[in-house]
Amino acid sequence: MSIWVVNTSPLVFLGNLGRLELLRHEGREVYIPRAVAEEIAEKPDAAAQAVQAACATWMQVRNVTDQTAMTLVQAALHKGEAEAIVLATELHVERLVLDDQDARRFAARCGLKIIGTLGILLAAKQRGAIVSLREEIDALLALGFRVNPQLVTAVLQSAGE
Numbered sequence: 001m002s003i004w005v006v007n008t009s010p011l012v013f014l015g016n017l018g019r020l021e022l023l024r025h026e027g028r029e030v031y032i033p034r035a036v037a038e039e040i041a042e043k044p045d046a047a048a049q050a051v052q053a054a055c056a057t058w059m060q061v062r063n064v065t066d067q068t069a070m071t072l073v074q075a076a077l078h079k080g081e082a083e084a085i086v087l088a089t090e091l092h093v094e095r096l097v098l099d100d101q102d103a104r105r106f107a108a109r110c111g112l113k114i115i116g117t118l119g120i121l122l123a124a125k126q127r128g129a130i131v132s133l134r135e136e137i138d139a140l141l142a143l144g145f146r147v148n149p150q151l152v153t154a155v156l157q158s159a160g161e
Contacts, residue, residue, distance in 0.1 A: 002028040002094040006059075007084040008036045009099040010117045015047030016143050017136060020054055022124045023097070030059045031091065033083030037061045062087055077103050088112050099145075118147065118155050125159045133159040 006023060011032065014020045023030050037055065040048050055061055064070055064086045073082040081103040088096040089110060098104050099116045107114050115123075117140065125133040137152055 002026070003031065003091050004028055004095045004097060005031050005033070005084050005088040005091060005093050006036070006097040007032075007099070007103065008039050008080045010097045010120065011036065011040060011051050012047040013099075013117050013140055013143060013145055014120065015050035016045075017139055018050070019121070019124070019130070019136070020050045022120050022129060024054075024058050025124075025127075025129070028094070030054075031062045031087065031093075032059060033080065033087045034061055034063050035083040036080045039080050062091075064090065066090060073106070076106060081106075085110060085112065117145065118151065122155050122159055125161075132161070134161050 004023065011020070014022060032051075032055075037051070040051050051059070064083050066086055069086045069089070070082055073085050077085070081098065081100060084096060084098065085103065085107050088107070089112065094113065095115050096107050096112045097116065097120065098107060098114055104114050104116070118137070121130065121133055121136050124130045130136055134156060137156070
């Protein structure tokens with residue numbers, strides 16, 4: 001069984017799109033760090049409700065145990081991102097789901113395999129779980145998702161759109 005750890009922004013964006021279930025594809029175990037759960041709960045909106053419902057059924061909140069690693073990573077990143085990276089290393093995950101570029105670079109240096117919100121949507125399009133990747137990306141952009149337009153073009157080309 002594959003294990004994934006997810007950071008805040010992918011949860012918020014997928015939750016607001018009504019696509020949070022894309023994370024649990026093929027029976028994977030999905031974990032979020034305690035700091036991420038707390039950060040999402042601070043803003044009670046549709047995404048927070050979706051994450052809370054997922055945590056009641058298929059998503060699990062986990063505490064980080066390696067406080068030394070947390071201190072080191074948190075010197076470079078926000079608490080939620082730091083906990084996501086440390087938890088991912090503790091659990092030996094298949095994927096870490098992150099959007100923030102600095103956090104992705106840090107995680108890559110730690111040897112973690114990373115996917116972002118666009119990657120989740122692209123994979124869903126490729127397996128037929130969503131009809132139009134362009135519509136999903138347009139909805140993301142309307143929600144305030146920031147991304148390089150060249151990356152959007154590349155992702156759409158990969159999907160054949």
